[in-house]
Amino acid sequence: MTPIIRVTNLRKYFRVSLRAKGLVGTVRGLFTGDYRLVRAVDGISFEVQPGELVGYLGPNGAGKSTTLKMLTGLLVPTSGELHVNGRVPWRERKAYVAHIGAVFGNRSTLWWDLPVVDSLELLQYIYRVPPAAFRRNLDEFRELLELDAFLDTPVRSLSLGQRMRADLCAALLHNPDLVFLDEPTIGLDVVAKERIRQFILHVNREHGTTVLLTTHDLSDVEKLCERVMIIDHGQLLYDGTLSGLRERFGGKRELVVDFAEDYADVSVDGVEVAGREGPRVVYRFGREDMSASQLISALSERFRIEDLSVREPDIEDTVRRIYEERLLE
Ligand SMILES: Nc1ncnc2c1ncn2[C@@H]1O[C@H](COP(=O)(O)OP(=O)(O)OP(=O)(O)O)[C@@H](O)[C@H]1O
Ligand SMILES: [Mg+2]
Numbered sequence: 001m002t003p004i005i006r007v008t009n010l011r012k013y014f015r016v017s018l019r020a021k022g023l024v025g026t027v028r029g030l031f032t033g034d035y036r037l038v039r040a041v042d043g044i045s046f047e048v049q050p051g052e053l054v055g056y057l058g059p060n061g062a063g064k065s066t067t068l069k070m071l072t073g074l075l076v077p078t079s080g081e082l083h084v085n086g087r088v089p090w091r092e093r094k095a096y097v098a099h100i101g102a103v104f105g106n107r108s109t110l111w112w113d114l115p116v117v118d119s120l121e122l123l124q125y126i127y128r129v130p131p132a133a134f135r136r137n138l139d140e141f142r143e144l145l146e147l148d149a150f151l152d153t154p155v156r157s158l159s160l161g162q163r164m165r166a167d168l169c170a171a172l173l174h175n176p177d178l179v180f181l182d183e184p185t186i187g188l189d190v191v192a193k194e195r196i197r198q199f200i201l202h203v204n205r206e207h208g209t210t211v212l213l214t215t216h217d218l219s220d221v222e223k224l225c226e227r228v229m230i231i232d233h234g235q236l237l238y239d240g241t242l243s244g245l246r247e248r249f250g251g252k253r254e255l256v257v258d259f260a261e262d263y264a265d266v267s268v269d270g271v272e273v274a275g276r277e278g279p280r281v282v283y284r285f286g287r288e289d290m291s292a293s294q295l296i297s298a299l300s301e302r303f304r305i306e307d308l309s310v311r312e313p314d315i316e317d318t319v320r321r322i323y324e325e326r327l328l329e
Contacts, residue, residue, distance in 0.1 A: 003047035004178055004210050005071065010080035011234075012041040012066050040066040042234030043080070050177070053204045053211040055225035057218075059323045063234040064214040065104075068180050071212070072102045085177055098127055101171030101209075105183035108163055109170060110155045116166045117151040120173060127174035134173060141169040144199050161192035168196065172203055178210035179203070185217055197223050218316050230322055237322060242315070247287055249322055251313040255283045255295055260304035268298055279306075 018034040041063045048054055058064050069075040070082060073089030073096055082088060087096045102109070110119040124134045142148055145165040150158060158166060164184060171179055181200070185193040201224060203209045215221060221228055221242065228245060230238040238245060252272075259266070259279040266281050267273060270289050275282035285295060292310045299305060 001049050004050045004085055005046070005048035005212070006081070006083045007047070007071075008045050008081040010041055010044045010067070010070065010082055011039070011078045012063075012070060012075060013078045014038040014040055039234050041070070041077075044231065044234070044236050046229060046236065046239055048178075048210060048212060050210055051204070051208050052227060053200070053225055054213070055221040055228040056212055056214045056231070057221065057228055057319065058214075058231040058237075062232045064231065065182055066234075067231070068102070068104075068182050068212070068214065072100065072180050073097065098174065099177050101174070101176040101179035103164070103167045103171045103179070103181045103184050105164065105181075105186040108155055108167055110163075110166060112156045113154055115152045115154055116147065116158070119155060119166070120170060123170055123173055129174045133175065137173050137175065138169075141172065141199075144202060145169055145195065161188050164188065164192070164196060165199075168199060172207075172209070175207065176209065178212070181211065181213040183214055183216065185215060185220055193217070193220070200224060218319060222315055230319065232323060245322075246313060246315065246318055250287075250318045251321075252284045252286045253292065253313060254311040255285070255292055256309050256311065257281050257283065257299060257305055258307040260306050263303055266299075266303065268295065271295060 014037070015035045016038055018036055044063075044067065056064055056067065066075065070077050071084060071089060073093040076090045085096070085099050089096050110116065111122065114122070120138065123129075124131075129137075142151070145168060147165060147169060150162050150166075153162075155163065155166065168181075168184065171181075184200070185196055188196065197220060200211060200213070204211050211224075213220070213224070226241055228238070228240070228242055229236060230245075238249075240248075254274060257280070259281065262279050266276070268283065270285075272284045273281060274284040283295060296305075296308065
């Protein structure tokens with residue numbers, strides 16, 4: 001399959017003047033050449049296949065938005081190659097945007113003073129969406145995103161959650177092949193987040209839209225993405241499945257067993273007993289030690305078991321450890 005996104009050794013450096021205070025300082029900075037180089041994106045390569053739903057993660061300032069801005073053609077790379085949908089985004093921006101959608105969670109792409117529905121109709125015109133397709137998509141998205149209550153409201157009066165739903169609808173009305181979502185759930189409550197996740201899943205599954213999304217909310221990732229990329233300081237630290245991430249960096253798993261009775265010695269070689277309360281025992285074990293089913297069968301040979309459950313390490317902890325330790329260095 002031809003990848004829909006191909007990024008090779010992509011870099012974006014910003015020059016930040018050290019005397020940026022006030023106009024005089026800025027101008028002097030330009031002449032003296034006193035500046036600091038910010039390596040926002042520093043040599044990233046990856047491919048995305050059509051139909052994938054990929055999470056692009058990293059701590060604040062990691063370079064996520066900068067990458068997305070290059071992918072949407074808003075920024076010109078300092079170096080490296082970038083092909084999306086067979087095009088170079090910044091070079092062919094006009095033809096390019098007809099086939100992509102983008103939501104930048106921290107600012108709306110809709111017209112501030114227009115009612116939502118007028119904004120959407122303007123977009124239909126700009127993207128030349130055939131009327132029938134526009135109707136069909138609008139009807140579908142209106143229902144999924146529950147837009148009806150505020151279709152006639154000017155964008156500036158919308159709540160954050162409503163605005164995000166309107167923006168998502170706008171980004172997808174023209175049936176783009178792929179959509180870039182930069183923190184689409186930022187600042188939303190649990191219910192609003194869930195509605196937006198359902199919508200993203202729907203669009204990915206039913207329309208086959210490729211999705212690349214950034215978020216700081218790891219439950220977004222757990223619910224949506226099979227594949228995650230983690231960046232920090234402009235470099236890719238991990239690219240793979242979420243379960244692979246757990247396997248490679250995850251802490252230990254736990255098996256919680258309720259025995260039929262309070263056995264005296266419940267120890268198992270190579271496995272730590274992390275807790276014990278009467279007949280309930282918590283075993284802690286690494287993936288390299290043994291599998292959960294090996295442990296369970298070893299236990300059931302010796303004891304009568306009433307109930308058991310496996311606790312996976314928390315994904316949040318796993319990712320935080322990667323940020324903190326830069327494990328791949
Ligand atoms: N226009 C700019 N001029 C100078 N520096 C910039 C510019 N845009 C971004 N940067 C810097 O580049 C780095 C990466 O920023 P970016 O916005 O891509 O991070 P991010 O991963 O999206 O972070 P966050 O999670 O906070 O949104 C930061 O150090 C930021 O200050
Ligand atoms: Mg950002």
